[in-house]
Amino acid sequence: MVAVAPIPHQHSDKTSLKAALEAQEYLQSRLTTQSEAPAFRSIPIIDLTKSFSSSIADRQAVAQEINEACTKVGFFYITGHGIPKEVCDGVLKLAHRFFHELAQESKEAIHMKQNDYFRGYEPAAFSSVNNFTSKETKEAFNWGYESGLDPTGGDGKYVELDGKSEAVNLWPSEKDLPGFYQGIAKYYGHVLQLARHLFRLFALSLALPEDYFDPLMTHPGGIARLIRYPPATNPKPLSELNEDEEIGLGAHTDYECFTLLLQDSNQGLEILSPDNHWISAAPVDGGIVVNVADFLMRWTNGIYKSTVHRVVNRTDRERYSIPLFFSINYDETVETLPSCVTEGNPSKFPPITAGRYVLDRLNLTVKTGKY
Numbered sequence: 001m002v003a004v005a006p007i008p009h010q011h012s013d014k015t016s017l018k019a020a021l022e023a024q025e026y027l028q029s030r031l032t033t034q035s036e037a038p039a040f041r042s043i044p045i046i047d048l049t050k051s052f053s054s055s056i057a058d059r060q061a062v063a064q065e066i067n068e069a070c071t072k073v074g075f076f077y078i079t080g081h082g083i084p085k086e087v088c089d090g091v092l093k094l095a096h097r098f099f100h101e102l103a104q105e106s107k108e109a110i111h112m113k114q115n116d117y118f119r120g121y122e123p124a125a126f127s128s129v130n131n132f133t134s135k136e137t138k139e140a141f142n143w144g145y146e147s148g149l150d151p152t153g154g155d156g157k158y159v160e161l162d163g164k165s166e167a168v169n170l171w172p173s174e175k176d177l178p179g180f181y182q183g184i185a186k187y188y189g190h191v192l193q194l195a196r197h198l199f200r201l202f203a204l205s206l207a208l209p210e211d212y213f214d215p216l217m218t219h220p221g222g223i224a225r226l227i228r229y230p231p232a233t234n235p236k237p238l239s240e241l242n243e244d245e246e247i248g249l250g251a252h253t254d255y256e257c258f259t260l261l262l263q264d265s266n267q268g269l270e271i272l273s274p275d276n277h278w279i280s281a282a283p284v285d286g287g288i289v290v291n292v293a294d295f296l297m298r299w300t301n302g303i304y305k306s307t308v309h310r311v312v313n314r315t316d317r318e319r320y321s322i323p324l325f326f327s328i329n330y331d332e333t334v335e336t337l338p339s340c341v342t343e344g345n346p347s348k349f350p351p352i353t354a355g356r357y358v359l360d361r362l363n364l365t366v367k368t369g370k371y
């Protein structure tokens with residue numbers, strides 16, 4: 001593994017930096033050695049309709065499916081999630097407009113290098129989730145939570161990844177891209193509320209009170225991105241065991257609690273089974289992909305799996321996707337969940353602060369801490 005020096009300009013606490021470096025090592029080991037966990041060849045589809053029922057038994061039944069998916073695969077699709085189709089189609093169109101209508105100089109004006117928290121426009125090959133082992137073809141626009149995007153208005157206490165600063169998004173101007181902020185707000189409001197709903201189901205799925213996580217997501221972390229993958233220069237089908245040269249987004253695990261991913265109709269997302277076969281997570285009609293990320297993996301003492309995945313566009317069309325990386329309030333420090341610790345399975349992980357951990361992970365994706 002290539003050693004990565006701590007980033008001098010930003011204070012990092014030892015626990016989160018150590019955890020971030022360990023995650024990099026874990027990734028390399030997963031890519032080079034098979035895991036002993038049972039292999040899988042498909043990704044479960046969970047219909048959320050009954051999770052909105054007033055009957056706790058209905059909600060428990062959905063939670064049980066979530067438990068199965070998170071302990072075995074770490075990924076699942078949700079249908080019946082309640083986000084209207086036109087809202088999903090609308091934000092995917094907006095993603096297209098961002099990359100095709102916004103002038104290059106307007107993109108440069110909101111370049112991510114001007115921001116300490118990875119917000120704004122990110123050109124192709126600028127960052128790497130896998131230690132720059134491949135040049136990533138994706139380009140992106142990144143933003144994070146702000147109370148104006150939260151349908152509840154939040155509790156007014158939002159702090160950034162460092163646990164201190166106020167929200168710091170970089171938006172294109174209304175003149176340069178009319179209707180952009182409003183369109184983003186529409187989708188983000190829906191997906192943020194869906195994430196809060198899912199966290200209640202996660203609580204049930206972990207034998208915790210349904211409202212266990214509620215006080216921890218009053219001003220939650222929620223980085224989201226519009227991602228564009230250019231068409232493949234040499235389209236070719238997925239070969240399950242082989243590494244691929246034309247990588248859209250390198251192999252990685254996500255950092256936060258869980259991710260909600262909207263993808264267009266072009267497949268490209270691939271996830272790594274424990275026996276190191278790559279499995280396609282092709283789009284499902286009306287479905288959103290959910291995956292457990294590393295912070296929740298740690299919080300559940302490793303019981304919920306954070307599964308390695310990557311994106312390779314194997315088509316001659318461009319592909320768009322829009323993930324929301326949902327975190328608890330960035331200023332919260334948590335210990336392993338009580339329902340995931342027993343005498344025989346003591347906590348494997350020390351307490352950790354939500355935002356700091358994500359920031360240390362993000363700092364490892366660029367060549368220097370401050371670009």
Ligand SMILES: O=C(O)CCC(=O)C(=O)O
Pocket residue numbers: 227249254261263268269309310311320321322323
């Ligand atoms: O574009 C996709 O399908 C997945 C994106 C992803 O894994 C990520 O941004 O972390």
Ligand SMILES: [Fe+2]
Pocket residue numbers: 252253254259309
């Ligand atoms: Fe990811």
